[in-house]
Amino acid sequence: MHQNYTNLCLLLQPLIGAGNDGVEMVCADSWVRRVYPILAAYVADFLEQCLVNCCKENRCPKCVVAANERGDALNSAMCDPESTKEILHKCKIGQHPPEFEANDLHAVYKPFWADLPHTDIFPVFTPDLLHQLHKGVFKDHLVKWCINIIGEDEMDAHFKVILNYPSL
Structure with missing residues (x-):
């Protein structure tokens, strides 16, 4: 144990x-x-x-x-x-x-x-911020739902046009 x-x-x-x-x-x-x-x-x-x-x-x-x-x-x-x-x-x-x-x-x-x-x-x-909020809520839920609504290609296109933020 x-x-x-x-x-x-x-x-x-x-x-x-x-x-x-x-x-x-x-x-x-x-x-x-x-x-x-x-x-x-x-x-x-x-x-x-x-x-x-x-x-x-x-x-x-x-x-x-x-x-x-x-x-x-x-x-x-x-x-x-x-x-x-x-x-x-x-x-x-x-x-x-x-x-x-x-x-x-x-x-x-x-x-x-x-x-x-x-x-x-x-x-x-x-709640564990990394695993349950970021990966769980954002990745497993929100991103999955958005991909189901607008499609994977459209989702990728939106992420690609996000400007770089150097300190993030």
Whole structure:
């Protein structure tokens, strides 16, 4: 298993008890309250998001869209942590669920987020500017849609007439 992944298991271990049982904290108004801390955001690049999601790098780390359908105008179901854990568990005990291959999963049998209470790891990922915004939104979606509308030759012609911008 990836070393950073193992370190995350150790680092986030205290969140399991704190999220289940709560911890007392002094709030800004000086009152002591019981709070239940959770993992609410995860900042990572696209490749690490795929590692955390237990999926291969050609898949979306948030939804179950097929790799060859990314950029198409369709609504894909979001990844479900419970079904993902179930699929990984079946794989671990020697069963070969078809969803394992269909979802292009990696054999990470105990994801670090598996026991974190009140945590759905998939929506907590923050966007990766290079892979998800530039390559994903611009290249995979906008450019693909524009090519479908005006054609590849016309799209190339528009890019060719863009003036050089030396500091870009």
